[in-house]
Amino acid sequence: MSAQHAVVVGGTRGLGLVVVERLLARGFDVTIISRQPSPRHAGNSKVRHIAVDLEVVDSLDGVWTKACDALGQISYLVLCQRFRGQGDPWEGEIQVGLTASRCLIEGFADHFTSAGDRAIGVVSSVYAQFVGASQPVGYHVVKAGLNEMVRYYASTLGRRGIRVNAIMPLTYMKDESRQFYENNASLADVYERLVPLRRMGHAEDSANALNFLCSEQASFINGQSLIVDGGVSVVWPEEVAKNFAGL
């Protein structure tokens, strides 16, 4: 049995992949839940993949037992998944983003260690509070719902010593999108002018925030959704418009 075990849902790509790297660097054994394993983890004895399609409600049944029978009770559960299917985007977003998150949190709740730091980290988005036409309405509703779910479980699971928090990232560069942004210099210019820190965010920035929230360093932080946007959300839009208009 592993001394320290964490579960990362959606840990095969993008932000989830970096979260897994951070946990491995801290010595954790990591169970990843997604549809397909990542070749990045092939042959790594510290990583175990459980194939689950979160769009299929029944496929979640007992996944918490399967994960913990093999590697022991968990210290951390990190939810990084997002709907990437072909079906109706409203139903898909709600199922993969919201319903599956509730099932996973409730299913794993009885499988946390009885001592030591324990936490759930949820990946929400700035679209929980702000509106952007590049994402469908279902995505906005899911992320807003996740923030409230975090507050609900922070209260109920907090009584059992399990902290529950979220991060709300702005669009970030990840391994899979790096080439796209490098080929579109005008986008990099937009972020340089928009973000007070004068750069686009990276998946690593968000992974660092999750790594903090899922650690003893955040031992009294519970029920919070932390914006990770380089300061964009504190700037009044009129100032941004003037800047872009060269005024």
Ligand SMILES: NC(=O)c1ccc[n+]([C@@H]2O[C@H](COP(=O)([O-])OP(=O)(O)OC[C@H]3O[C@@H](n4cnc5c(N)ncnc54)[C@H](OP(=O)(O)O)[C@@H]3O)[C@@H](O)[C@H]2O)c1
């Ligand atoms: N990308 C951004 O700029 C950005 C900004 C703000 C917030 N976010 C949020 O950050 C999180 C990660 O996004 P990302 O863009 O970094 O990663 P991503 O490339 O969208 O990866 C999604 C992960 O979820 C898994 N997944 C998708 N559908 C699934 C299903 N039906 N069943 C089981 N697993 C499924 C995927 O694995 P499989 O394919 O193996 O199933 C993958 O590991 C998401 O919650 C997203 O909403 C992203």
